[in-house]
Amino acid sequence: MGASKTEHFTDKQNQIATIAKALGHPARIAIIEYLLKVNECICGDIVNELPLAQPTVSQHLKELKNAGLIKGNIEGNAICYCINEETFDILKTYFSAIIAVTKNQKCC
DSSP states (O other), rough: OOOOGGGGEEEEHHHHHHHHHSSSSSHHHHHHHHHHHHHBBSSHHHHHHHHSSSHHHHHHHHHHHTTTSSEEEEEEEEEEEEEOHHHHHHHHHHHHHHHHHHHTTOOO
């Protein structure tokens, strides 16, 4: 079996997997929590909030943006980031469906 084989899964399954993978690092969770806390677009302040070097933070921001969890807009010579509500709505719908099914399970 190949390393990926993503073509064997639905677009929705691949989308959720991509989002979950992006959430799989504590620095990325910290970035999301910071963006939620300030509740506005942030330009550059994120580096001051994490115990990581600027290039590392930039890489984490790139992963979050590629997964659609955050949006980035260019303002002057900086990129401003904020939460992408649409992607979090997708997660909410996905996990709400799981919770609804598991509440009615009679397993174990």
